[in-house]
Amino acid sequence: MEIKITRSKNLKARPADESKLGFGKIFTDHMFLMTYGPEPEWHDARIVPYGPFELDPACVVFHYAQELFEGLKAYRTADNKIQLFRPDCNAARMQDSCDRMCIPPIPVDDFIQAVKTLVEIDKDWVPHTDGASLYIRPYIFATDVGLGVHASKNYIFAIIAAPSGAYYAEGINPVRIYVEDEYIRAAPGLTGHTKCGGNYAASIKAGDLAEEKGFAQVLWLDGVEKKYVEEVGSMNIFFKIDGKIYTAACTGTVLPGVTRRSGIELLKDWGYDVIEGKLAIADVMEAGRNGKLEEVFGTGTAAVVSPVKELYWKGESVNIGDGKIGPVTQKLYDTMTGIQWGRLPDDKNWIFPVCEG
Numbered sequence: 001m002e003i004k005i006t007r008s009k010n011l012k013a014r015p016a017d018e019s020k021l022g023f024g025k026i027f028t029d030h031m032f033l034m035t036y037g038p039e040p041e042w043h044d045a046r047i048v049p050y051g052p053f054e055l056d057p058a059c060v061v062f063h064y065a066q067e068l069f070e071g072l073k074a075y076r077t078a079d080n081k082i083q084l085f086r087p088d089c090n091a092a093r094m095q096d097s098c099d100r101m102c103i104p105p106i107p108v109d110d111f112i113q114a115v116k117t118l119v120e121i122d123k124d125w126v127p128h129t130d131g132a133s134l135y136i137r138p139y140i141f142a143t144d145v146g147l148g149v150h151a152s153k154n155y156i157f158a159i160i161a162a163p164s165g166a167y168y169a170e171g172i173n174p175v176r177i178y179v180e181d182e183y184i185r186a187a188p189g190l191t192g193h194t195k196c197g198g199n200y201a202a203s204i205k206a207g208d209l210a211e212e213k214g215f216a217q218v219l220w221l222d223g224v225e226k227k228y229v230e231e232v233g234s235m236n237i238f239f240k241i242d243g244k245i246y247t248a249a250c251t252g253t254v255l256p257g258v259t260r261r262s263g264i265e266l267l268k269d270w271g272y273d274v275i276e277g278k279l280a281i282a283d284v285m286e287a288g289r290n291g292k293l294e295e296v297f298g299t300g301t302a303a304v305v306s307p308v309k310e311l312y313w314k315g316e317s318v319n320i321g322d323g324k325i326g327p328v329t330q331k332l333y334d335t336m337t338g339i340q341w342g343r344l345p346d347d348k349n350w351i352f353p354v355c356e357g
C-alpha cells in the first residue's frame with residue numbers, strides 16, 4: 001500500500017509534563033486516512049495534519065451508528081526503540097468487527113503498515129516516562145449521505161494517536177466493581193464480540209449509575225439469564241477460585257481481548273488451569289463467602305491488568321484479597337508490561353518493532 005504523506009507545518013507543542021497526560025485527551029500532529037467509495041475499494045491511503053472532518057449532516061454514521069474501532073499502544077523501550085504489541089491481533093479483530101457491521105475489511109498488512117507509518121511520523125510523541133505510552137485509535141465509519149437504513153457504500157478509515165499517561169501513576173489500585181443485574185451489554189446474535197461504538201453508547205447509563213454508587217466499573221452478566229459473568233466495562237475479567245482460573249468464553253457476547261488472549265497463554269505456560277466457559281455469579285459470590293475467591297482481575301490494553309478488591313451483587317459485597325493485588329495478578333502485570341516495554345525477552349514474537357526512537 002502506498003501512503004501519501006503531507007507533513008504538518010504547524011507542529012504542536014508537546015506536553016512538558018508527561019505525568020499529567022491522562023488518557024486520550026491530546027493528540028499527535030498527524031492522522032492516517034483512507035477512503036472507500038464510490039468505487040468499491042479502499043484507496044487514497046494518506047497521512048495528513050490532525051484536524052476536523054467535514055461531513056454531511058445526513059451521514060449514515062450519525063443516524064445508524066455504522067462504525068467500529070480498535071485500540072492498541074506504541075511503547076518506547078529503555079534503549080529508545082519504538083514498538084507495538086500484537087497489532088496483527090487488532091487487525092484481525094477489526095476484520096471480524098467489519099464483517100458483523102457490513103463494513104469492507106482492511107487487509108491485515110495494510111492495517112499494520114498504516115499504524116507503523118503514523119507512529120514513525122509522530123514518534124516524538126511516544127512518551128518517555130515509565131508506564132506512559134502512545135495510545136492508537138483506528139476506526140472506520142460510514143459516510144453515505146441519506147436516511148435510509150442500509151450498508152453504506154462510502155467509508156473513512158482513520159487512525160489517530162494520543163500520548164497517554166501511566167495508568168497506575170499512583171501505584172496499582174484495586175477497584176470496586178458493581179455487578180449489573182438490570183441492564184445488559186450483549187446477547188447472542190448481537191454485537192458483543194465487536195468493538196462497535198453502539199455497544200459503548202448502550203453501556204453508559206449502567207456505568208454512570210455504578211459510578212454514582214462509588215464503583216469504578218460494571219461487571220456485565222449474560223444477556224439472557226443474567227446469571228453468568230461476562231466482562232467488565234472495557235476489560236475482560238478473570239477469577240481465581242481455589243487455584244483454578246476462570247474467564248468467560250468468547251462465543252459471541254464477549255469481546256475477544258488481545259490482553260485476555262495473551263494473559264491466558266502466559267497463565268497456561270505457568271501451569272495454571274485456565275477454564276474458558278460459563279461461571280455463575282452466584283458461585284463467585286459463594287466462593288467469596290467461603291474464602292475461595294483468591295483473585296479477581298480485569299484485562300485490557302489501557303490498564304493491562306486491573307485488580308478487583310470488591311464485588312457487589314444484589315445487596316451483598318464480597319471482598320477479595322484484603323484489598324491488595326494478588327500474586328498471580330501482579331505476576332501477569334509485571335510480565336505483560338515487561339514484554340511491552342522491552343524489559344523482558346519477547347519469546348512469543350508479540351513485539352512488532354516500528355523504528356528507533
Ligand SMILES: *Cc1c(COP(=O)(O)O)cnc(C)c1O
Nearest residue numbers: 234235236255257258259300301
Ligand atoms: C477493547 C475491549 C476489551 C479489551 O480488549 P484488549 O484487546 O485487551 O484491549 C474488553 N472488553 C471490551 C468490551 C472492549 O471493548
